[in-house]
Amino acid sequence: MPAGTQKDYYAILGVGRDAKPAEIRKAYRRLARKYHPDVNPGNKTAEEKFKELSQAYEILGDDKKRQVYDQYGFYSDNIPPGGPGPRASTGAGAPGVDFSGFDFSNFDNVDTEPEKHGGFGGGFRDIFSQLFNRSGGREEEEAEGPQKGGDLEHHLHLGFWDAIHGTQVRITIGRQETCPTCKGTGSAGGAPITCAACGGTGKATRQAGTMRFTVTCPQCGGTGRQRRHCQACGGSGFVRKPESFEVRIPPGVDTGSRVRVPGKGNAGVQGGPAGDLYIVTEVEPHPIFERKGDNIYVKVPVTVSEAALGAKVEVPTLVGPSTIKIPPGTQSGQKLRLRGKGAPSLRSDARGDQFVEVQVVVPRVADERTKEILRELARLNPEDPRQELKKYS
Ligand SMILES: [Zn+2]
Ligand SMILES: [Zn+2]
Numbered sequence: 001m002p003a004g005t006q007k008d009y010y011a012i013l014g015v016g017r018d019a020k021p022a023e024i025r026k027a028y029r030r031l032a033r034k035y036h037p038d039v040n041p042g043n044k045t046a047e048e049k050f051k052e053l054s055q056a057y058e059i060l061g062d063d064k065k066r067q068v069y070d071q072y073g074f075y076s077d078n079i080p081p082g083g084p085g086p087r088a089s090t091g092a093g094a095p096g097v098d099f100s101g102f103d104f105s106n107f108d109n110v111d112t113e114p115e116k117h118g119g120f121g122g123g124f125r126d127i128f129s130q131l132f133n134r135s136g137g138r139e140e141e142e143a144e145g146p147q148k149g150g151d152l153e154h155h156l157h158l159g160f161w162d163a164i165h166g167t168q169v170r171i172t173i174g175r176q177e178t179c180p181t182c183k184g185t186g187s188a189g190g191a192p193i194t195c196a197a198c199g200g201t202g203k204a205t206r207q208a209g210t211m212r213f214t215v216t217c218p219q220c221g222g223t224g225r226q227r228r229h230c231q232a233c234g235g236s237g238f239v240r241k242p243e244s245f246e247v248r249i250p251p252g253v254d255t256g257s258r259v260r261v262p263g264k265g266n267a268g269v270q271g272g273p274a275g276d277l278y279i280v281t282e283v284e285p286h287p288i289f290e291r292k293g294d295n296i297y298v299k300v301p302v303t304v305s306e307a308a309l310g311a312k313v314e315v316p317t318l319v320g321p322s323t324i325k326i327p328p329g330t331q332s333g334q335k336l337r338l339r340g341k342g343a344p345s346l347r348s349d350a351r352g353d354q355f356v357e358v359q360v361v362v363p364r365v366a367d368e369r370t371k372e373i374l375r376e377l378a379r380l381n382p383e384d385p386r387q388e389l390k391k392y393s
Helices: 009-013 021-035 044-060 063-072 122-132 160-165 304-309 368-380
Strands: 152-158 167-178 203-208 211-216 238-249 258-261 277-283 290-292 295-303 311-315 322-326 335-338 354-361
Touching: 009 021, 009 044, 021 044, 044 063, 152 160, 152 167, 160 167, 160 277, 238 258, 238 277, 295 304, 295 311, 304 311, 304 354, 322 335, 322 354
Parallel strands: 152 277, 295 354
Antiparallel strands: 167 238, 203 211, 258 277, 290 295, 311 322, 335 354
């Protein structure tokens, strides 16, 4: 793979180059959740970002691949971690780490006769194991104990009445499940196979300038064997599978409500519990009922006489028609409250209120008789409704 096309996987995951495996995993989970295609349907940018994240995590989330990436700036399956494999190391000048500019004299216990002592001195060995073998030569992933699986989010579009009354819906989501073939171990089982990196010797040779060193094979940690990867999941221990199930949506959800479905997130790690699924609802607006929190707002037109003299009018509510008393002298825009006739609350058994906004409708006057009555009305009520405005003019 040409190095020029390589991306900075650390930057993609937003972690430092010295990030611990748990830190990398955490960063990946957080970002993957944000850019997951299920959460961003139809969003190409998010999809690309998600692919990039998965790619970065595939490398950095794997000790061995990360080691290769750290060393070469890119990853290829053909390069065993820590440098070229046994075949390449037999020839002088094999590609690898160049130590020509490295001052070895700083280390006082350099052993110049490795054959006699069965290897290099401790100082050298430690340095090389750090350089070539960050994982400490462990074959399996770090044992970190059971961990809870990641949470998932699913967006759900609901009709107004379904949101008010609650409903039951069948949804299909792509969950990461424990691989049924390997039961999440990532291993194909059976006897371990000969390590491909060292050919079973447990040792690898490193070329540094004109010197050659023998180090513990970082691929197998010196055992000369490695496990077989599960074919079904490629060794990850997880498979992605669409799953359909019924979800109960409680009465009163609104746009942006999050309904938690326990245990329907991604599968846990090493027997840990599954994460949770969050259903994020988006509710269709209603032609007359406007919702703000648990309260409902309705505009109710009244005649001039009803507003002036007072009246009992019937108004629609979420729970059927209700009669409301318009007090005499009610102004347009005034709000009247109907207690407990709002939307059901998700937090308590109580309901919100309904607010009725009065809208005074002025009649279109055509006949002389009505005009005469209105002129008479003006004469009997000479008060100036613009009195307040005059203070400012
Ligand atoms: Zn598997
Ligand atoms: Zn090996």
